[in-house]
Amino acid sequence: MTTTPSPAAIAVESRLFAALAVLRVVVLVNAVGLNIYHRNSFDHPTAAAVCVAAMIAWTGVAIWAYRTPQRRTKVLLVVDLLVAVALLLLTADVKGADFRATIPSSWIIGALLAWSAHFRARGGFTAGVVLAAADLSRRQELHQSDYGNAFLLVLAGTIVGYLCASLQEMATEREQAERAAAMAAERVRLGRAVHDGVLQVLALVQRRGRELGGEAATLGELAGEQERELRRLINAQDSVALGSSGPGEDTVNLTAELARLERVPGVTVSTPGYAVELPAATAHELVAAARACVDNVKLHVGADAPAWVLLQAHPDRVELSVRDEGPGIPPGRLEAAASAGRLGVSGSIRGRIADLGGTATVTTGTFGTEWEFVVPRPDLGSTP
């Protein structure tokens, strides 16, 4: 309760006091009206007039004083409560011991709610008990309704105090979340600037190294590897950011998963610029099939042989292709392997895709080999 409140909490409190200022005027008008109505029941009419004048004056002072956060001190709140208590206690002297309605009547809730807003539930409870005690202490006889009113005072003070505290906490939490989000965005921005600088230098080293030849070329190659790796990482991170607002956890962003294949030397991965969400099992099978094709290229064509992976996302299906420019699969080899009872790589790839309800076709010739997988896409309800 004594920790320094956040700016958001203070803003909430200020709004509460602004609302309370309106309420104070309303209950003041009500109290003054009631006193005029009961003007014949006063033993000391002059004293009663002074009491009402004091009530009007204090309402003005309180509205002015509570407007700025700096003036909402303990002293102000205590005085506010004391004024209300004093007017309650004076009722017996001004009206006579057999009074029914107090002079301030409902006007006292101004002080009560001020305590709730500023000191939260505990403050509301305290003020409620003090006001209830003051109200009941000087009554000659206790009616059921007097007790009921007193009970309501304590209850209302406490509950409103609790609600004020919740509002302030929520405002503080939201402020913290907003600040965290702003900080994260700033970190990403800085990260980009830093990465960009590093990438520039790596690209330059790679370029100049290639031109100079010799040892410099080796350095350039190393720089090139790092450059590709960093670029891949940045793009994978982007895909994560894009996909984070997508459907639930049981789906996987195929765009980001495929980007990992670029780590393999010679492999180029082309995808849409947005996240492609697929059920996790489907996505993993597709990536595994693509990886098997890429491994096959490395095995049969060469470790540095280029390969191109392309993902196309249609509303109802995804198409994934892997292409190389190797010598192609010799005619009859796939059939021979199958008739010899060996499943082979291509058999296992076909099996994987068939299990997903899709088709796998392979085109091969002197131009190279191209695998194409078409897999139906379940309706996930939201596509970017």
Next chain:
Amino acid sequence: MIRVMVVDDHPMWRDAVERDLAQAGLDVVAVAANGREALARFPAARPDVIVLDLQIPAPNGIEVTAEVARQNPDIRVLVLSASGEHTDVLAAVKAGATGYLVKSASREELLAAVRTVAAGDPVFTPGLAGMVLGEFQQTGQDPNEPRLTERETEVLKMVAKGLEYRQIAERLVLSHRTVQNHVQSTLRKLQMHNRVELTRYAIERGLDADD
């Protein structure tokens, strides 16, 4: 002679590109280190081609592309990006850039790219082709928006699969020129697509109320 303007905030890189271009006999008419300089020098320098880094101090490369394309629709913008971040590159192409290259491309690749865009032909990487395809395959497309023809899609797919124009021409039994025209037309449609989106956005927000 091709008039080139080089925009990059990295002095080392800017000098290297400028030197390479000058040695190859191109006319580097202006250089700029940020978007503000680029836009200030662009009208007087009257370049044919702008070699533009996307990550430059404000206004960024995408905004610069949009502005120069507005001032001179014939300008060719070749985007050089160190990170090759998908969304940035795609935004630049939608804004009017006709070529994209990662910065690690070799001197020869850069020169070839500058000459290609200067001749009015797009420079595509397979990665960019994949993204452009993706834009046309998204769900919920308005039937009034430009769509790719079957042939255009076929050509673009092949670019995305890493085939060179020469190989595509061979496979589809087309001339090299026709293949280039198809690729160029996909870019134009993408930029049009972008304009349709912008217009619809403006209408939805009531921005078209006055003029």
